[in-house]
Amino acid sequence: MSLTRKNPRLEWIARNRLHPEHAQVMAELDASSSPSQWMGPNGLLRRDPHRVGRMGPNGLKRIDRSGLLAGQAYGSGGKQAKAEPQKPLITIDDPAFIVAVVPDMAGGELTSHDKDVLGMARQLADADPQRQGAVLAVVFGSYRETRFEHAGIDRLVFLEDERLEGYSPERRLSRLEDIERELTPERWLFPDSQLGGAELGRRLSVRLKERPATHVWQLLSEDGEWRCECRGARERSDIVRSLPRCILALEECAEPVSENRYEVKPVELSSTAPETMIRIDNLGQVEVDPASVALGEAEFILSGGNGVKNWDRFHNAALQLRAAEGASRVAVDNGFMPRERQVGATGTWVSARVYIAVGISGAIQHLQGIERCNKVVAINNDGGCDMVKRADLAIIGDAEGVLEALVELIEQKRSEESHHEAA
Amino acid sequence: MKPRESDKKSASLSISVLVSTGRHPITGRPGRADQDSRAVELAMNLQGGSVSLLHAGQPTEECKEALRGYLGMGIDRISLIEQSEHADITEVLTKTLKSSNPSLVLAGTKAEQGEGSGLLPFLLAESLGWSLVSGLVSIESVENGQATILQALPRGQRRRLKVRLPAIATVDESAERARQSAFGPARRGTIETISEASHIDETLASFEIKKARVRPKRLKIVKSSSARDRFKAAAAKSGGGGGQVLSDVSAQEGAEAIFKLLQEENVLKL
Structure with a gap:
């Protein structure tokens, strides 16, 4: 016959929430005690309310519903509890239209500015459930980014070409023209940033003969009609206008995507890179004296x-x-x-x-x-x-x-x- | 003075600077536009260059007064192309530049009045078929029909580019600060008016232009299913805490810890 042996010290630690070993002891006690809920034979979850909770210091039963103790479990257990929950994956098979975004990809990763612009593209694509659009991202050269699916990208055009690496606005422009010809996006979105988006966006809109909205900081929707608010005259005025095809958006123009995952389906272009006349040679970044910055x-x-x-x-x-x-x-x-x-x-x-x-x-x-x-x-x-x-x-x-x-x-x-x- | 001798066909490098009227950032008084005056400074500092200034707009007294700011930098004359209000100046500037045919056109990145979209240099480059570079900081050399320039990147970094002339370049605000405008030369200089037919920009009429309002600050939204997490995020003190503190370590150990952090952040250039 086995004797139930008490360990008064452990019990004392279990009652004393401020004890340094409290979480450890609680985890041990949890593991040894029988489970408070289990799956019944009919597929119903059965709970034993008497097994939930623990005696508090005053002899009253305390039930912790905050998840505090579970979250505090020691070692790898705590990390597992913090693991990112899987977001729902959204697939768009047959989009009614395409919103193209050309992110800066500084250092091969999406910048926070890029994510904001992608969030704006998402707004435009998801506005009308009858007419679901898809967000297409265009990435040049090479990238290190691993979280494209969390940024709200449905389709990805990855133009792998070492000549498109770094600063090559003319070559990039000609590839964007190819995309325009093949996929004809309903809108073109660029981050209005010094990293390259401002220049490329203006080049493309001039080439497409579209008057772009620059320094856009807000989208406004009026009875299904998109309008935008832009900064003008060196931050001195706001211009409200109907939304054109080409948009150069400022930082924090929209909330970045956070709730869903998207499929990031690669899209291949049928045309190959044409020979373009190159008038700008990139001689590389210059060593700058930090004292002069x-x-x-x-x-x-x-x-x-x-x-x-x-x-x-x-x-x-x-x-x-x-x-x-x-x-x-x-x-x-x-x-x-x-x-x-x-x-x-x-x-x-x-x-x-x-x-x-x-x-x-x-x-x-x-x-x-x-x-x-x-x-x-x-x-x-x-x-x-x-x-x-x-x-x-x-x-x-x-x-x-x-x-x-x-x-x-x-x-x-x-x-x-x-x-x-x-x- | 080498380029002058070697390049006899174009006796000297002709530079056109497109200048606009600006406003003082605090008082709002009309004057030089900051980026445009930096462009003028760049052009004046270039060895063996002949500089001409061009402005297209309404020939009002206020505008002329603002343009005198550029004359005060030591420029003799400015060509003012007369245009009516709300005119699209792309076409008339294209025509003027085609006839004067400069090797290099400088302009500010964006205007301080009106739409300020920074699109004009791109439109000109497209209609003239010239090369375009943005974010110019300095011109290092001009030879054999090519200019070597430095382009501004974020965080004070620079990139060297070689561009074929004729070219249009937009000048970044981190270029060298313009010299002071002197009163005497500003009075003595001449503003030469040229009248040209103006094309009214009709799209502009559909724009609703108002005084800029303060952009709302982005709130830190915590999306969590647990109320406890949301409360914790809302009640958390900003900044502070959670840092690693190394006390009672030798100088070498401390240095190694810092070195490791610098390498992780990739700021150290070995």
Whole structure:
């Protein structure tokens, strides 16, 4: 005869939700106890209400319906619970019309601007259930994007040609003309961006002799008639007009697609690339001195504050990292850095991908200025300062030492790299 | 002065700059348009170039006053092609450029008044059959009927292009800032008016133009089936928290952690 053995410690931990091992113990108890619901012989789900829940600290039964404990389960269990639920797949077999989108695909991936424009295309395609349209995306060269189906693309024209890689507006234009001839999309949508959409869209609409709507930031629907609102006269006026065939849309013109998946069916063009007259040669991107890049648009900033004592070393580190230099207000006021390099609400609002703050404690104005930065690294003596709280990676220690070690590391990697190339 | 000797057929590089009237960003007073004045600056800085300025529009006093801003940069004359209000200037500019036949036409990326669609250079390039480059920042050299230029990319990056002349180029706002406009030369310069028949842009009448309103901020919408998740997202404090804090590490370990992050973000150029 087996004895039921109690483990008072485990019970105590199970009652004490603040105990560090609580979630672990709960998961173990859950696994050992019999299930509270099971499938009955007739296919009905049977539940035992007495087995749901657990005794609380006051001897009352508590039922947790929030999923808090299930979500907190340890190890891989927690990750599984967070896995993305499968979205419904939508297929459009026989579209009444096509809305073509030419995304920028910066770095081979859809930018957030591209996703907004695709969302707008989706609006146009799905507006009338009697007349369902399909969204066609045109991708040139090569891509790395793996989430096309989540962006709302029904059809994909992938023009794989190394000559279409990079900046090649004339060749791309001729391929778009082929698509126009073969598929005749009802609308052409482009992101109105410096990455290429603005130029290509204008080129195509001029070639098609269509007057495009540029800087479109909103679609308006009036009794089944599409209208759009565009920015004009350097952000000073709004123009409301009927929606033309070619649309160049601004960022945040529509919500990106989030609810469904789409089939991303490849479409082949029957015509091959014709020989076009090329009058623009791309000689490639130019090495730009990071110090000359305006602080507001720099991608990588090394910023120094009151904690920096040796400014020569700081400048050298910025040079080695090839980062633009920034400074906190204190450093500027003390005369170590020029005023135009000041970061923050009172200086420049920056939007760097990586921002390294050296010896900056993080005044609220400074933190506002770096709000749009993607990753913030703090190097600081004081572990309790606001910058460390904001940072994605904080190193508590001597700023000078860490910077020096970083420069040494980079020099070492560079020399390894050059050796590797030489060999 | 090399290009002048080697290129005897075209004694010097002729550059036309299409200028428009702008408005001061704060006061709204008429004056030079920012991008157009940068285009004029670019043209004036090019060695061995002869610069001519062209404007098409209504010959009002206000317009002439604004054009004097360009004269103040050290330009002797501006050709003003008289056009009525709401005229489509593509055709008349095509005609003028065809007859003057410059090697290079510069213009701002978009106008500061009217529709500001930035379409005119593209229309001109198409109707003239010339090459077009957008986002010009600087002209490095012009030789053998080809210009080597730098094009602006986002985040202060540049791309070098070689373009066959004649070409139309739109000047980006990150090009070199225009010199100050001086009062004396602005008064002394002449505005030469040329009258031409104007084509009225009829589509423009169907546009409803109003003062720009503030674009609504995009709300962070959390789509989740669980009320708890939605509440958590709504009540979450913005920013902060969740960062990795390395205390009591040696400088080398700290540097390595930073190095790893920089490589993940792909900002480090080795």
